Amino acid sequence: ILRQASRLMQMLVKRVFIIKRKHMISISIVSAIICCVVVYYYLFSLQEISGLYTERSKSIILNLKKDFLKSTVNNLITQINTSQNTKKEYMRSMVANTSAILSLEQGLSDDEFRDFFLDFFKNNEDYVDWTIILWDTKSDTPIYDPSVLRQESWPKTMLVVREKMSSYNLIQRGRYIAVFGVSNEYIDYLVKQSIADTIRNLKFDDNSYVWVNEILNYEGGKNFAVRRVHPSMPLTEGMYLSTDMADSKGNLPYLTELEGIKKNGEIFFSYYFQEPGTSHASEKITYAKLYPD
Numbered sequence: 001i002l003r004q005a006s007r008l009m010q011m012l013v014k015r016v017f018i019i020k021r022k023h024m025i026s027i028s029i030v031s032a033i034i035c036c037v038v039v040y041y042y043l044f045s046l047q048e049i050s051g052l053y054t055e056r057s058k059s060i061i062l063n064l065k066k067d068f069l070k071s072t073v074n075n076l077i078t079q080i081n082t083s084q085n086t087k088k089e090y091m092r093s094m095v096a097n098t099s100a101i102l103s104l105e106q107g108l109s110d111d112e113f114r115d116f117f118l119d120f121f122k123n124n125e126d127y128v129d130w131t132i133i134l135w136d137t138k139s140d141t142p143i144y145d146p147s148v149l150r151q152e153s154w155p156k157t158m159l160v161v162r163e164k165m166s167s168y169n170l171i172q173r174g175r176y177i178a179v180f181g182v183s184n185e186y187i188d189y190l191v192k193q194s195i196a197d198t199i200r201n202l203k204f205d206d207n208s209y210v211w212v213n214e215i216l217n218y219e220g221g222k223n224f225a226v227r228r229v230h231p232s233m234p235l236t237e238g239m240y241l242s243t244d245m246a247d248s249k250g251n252l253p254y255l256t257e258l259e260g261i262k263k264n265g266e267i268f269f270s271y272y273f274q275e276p277g278t279s280h281a282s283e284k285i286t287y288a289k290l291y292p293d
Contacts, residue, residue, distance in 0.1 A: 062285070066268055069287035072210060077291055079198070083191045084293075091182045092167040098127075098180065099169040110174030117178055118144055131165060131183050133157065138175045147183075188293075192228075200231045207232070213241060215290075220258050247272045248281040261290040 105116055117134055121127045121144075134144040135154050142150045142157075149164070151157040154177065161168065161179055168181025199210050212229040220243035227239045243255040253271035260267025266289040272281045 065285055066287065069208075069268075069285065070266075070289075073287055073289050076195070076199070076210065077289070080191060080195050080291070080293075083194055084187065087187050087190050088166055091187065095167045095169050095181045099171065102171055102178075108173075110176055113173040114143065114176050117176075121180070127180075129182075129186050129189075130180060131161070131168070131186075132178075132180045133161070134176060134178045136175060137177055143176070196229045199229050200234075202231070215258070218258070218262060220255060224258065225254070248274060253286075257286075257288045261288055265290050 102117065102120070105113060108116060114134065121130070121132050131147045131149065132144060133142055133147070133149060135142050135157070137154065140153060149157060149160050151160060158179070164183045164185070165181050166184045166187045168179055171178045171180075196212070199212065202210060209231045210229075211227070211231065213225045214228050215225045217224040222242045222244070223240040224243055225241045227236055227241060230236055241254055243252065243258060245254050246252055249272045251271050253269065256269045256271075257267060260269060266287070268285070268287050270283050270285050273284050274281045
């Protein structure tokens with residue numbers, strides 16, 4: 001009985017050991033599978049997070065670039081407006097000072113005043129671009145009118161002068177009446193020259209620059225605009241542009257730009273441009289804003 005009991009105990013211990021060993025193997029396999037799944041999901045999540053972070057970083061960088069482009073253009077427009085007002089005020093004071101100088105010659109006869117007036121403006125380089133008219137009221141004809149604003153009468157001539165002038169003054173001496181000052185066109189010319197020089201001297205990183213196109217035809221087509229200022233390619237200034245001009249990828253940037261500013265007054269867009277002196281075409285992020293003046 002004892003011998004049989006001993007054998008039975010040995011068989012039970014062996015059976016338990018085998019069962020325990022099988023459970024250990026199963027647990028190990030399940031644990032390995034769980035570890036693999038956890039590692040896989042960890043790596044997958046890490047890759048997803050990395051991708052999201054990369055996309056987010058790209059978006060942030062792109063928005064920063066766009067903010068920089070827009071701010072640069074808007075700052076230039078503010079500078080143009082400020083320059084216009086400054087030029088107008090300066091010219092207004094110049095007209096007032098000139099009027100004061102001419103008013104000092106009170107002792108001159110009518111003809112002496114006429115000769116003094118003509119000599120004063122003809123031989124002074126500061127007044128080369130001014131609008132000046134000396135009118136003989138007796139014959140109702142101009143004696144001096146280099147800007148060719150004369151009309152059939154003095155009142156009609158003054159209507160044209162008032163429309164064109166930024167600031168002016170009148171002096172009458174006997175039969176002669178004179179008007180002198182600066183036109184809006186001349187103020188615009190001074191501002192354009194000043195801003196063009198400013199733009200050409202701007203320095204940015206990453207081959208960035210500002211350029212100016214003047215729209216001639218808002219309907220687009222051939223020669224719809226002319227390039228006025230381009231620091232990167234100064235030899236192309238004065239070149240006519242067309243909306244059918246394509247970049248190296250077949251995009252139509254001038255058409256995209258024109259449609260954007262007509263619709264919203266501004267637009268962000270991109271195009272491919274071959275860097276000067278290289279064969280590499282890189283994508284350019286561009287901000288364009290319409291400035292009607």
